[in-house]
Amino acid sequence: MSKRGTFLFLFSVIVTFSIFSILNKPTEEDFKKWLYNEHQIDCNEDCSIVELESVHGDITERIKYSDAKGTYSPGLFTLRINRQYKSLNDPEHMITIDVIGFNGRFYPVHSEEEL
Template sequence: MNKRRTFLFFIIVVITLSIISILNKPTENDYEKWLKKEYGIDCKEDCSIIEMKFINEDITERIKYADVKGTNSSGLFTLRINRQYQSLNDPENMMNIDVIGFNGRFYTLTSRNGPK
């Protein structure tokens, strides 16, 4: 009887944690807020165009990037976003953002490139 209660308790804990993770799965809006907070990136229209501020010595410049290609994959517990951006001023300047969202947070999977 004691093994049965332990097993039932374990199953209830697993189900509870699964439900909490599903309810805390990040959304696209959370992704936009995270970009702003983490990297200072402003999203325009569902992040198809982003704007970044770079400080080069005494000069502050804002560079716009357009979404060249990207994928969003939504799982039961996670949201993965992989987007590649190209600078509107310098087409050779590319940037890649690859993140995974889990339990209300985003984690960077690959590093990003900025202006040359």
């Protein structure tokens, strides 16, 4: 294969991958589904309030958390969401969700507390 043919092939692969990644960039709706499927966390329409079940022995309670602070960073290929939620029952109890969405999936970056 000539240099020009190799260049055109690599260029077309990169362009195809880029278009595919842009079209499959996750949305906030995908984030809500991911929270529920991965962590059984219910989320309101803009995820400013989340609700999850907490099990302590035989007692199961639903705890609501409100959005204390966070960032939302949409990029060309990715969606980065970093939010910190404060418990409405106990303001000292907080959870952090830090994920990056790429190609239709979300990947946890880190968390201060296991969800």
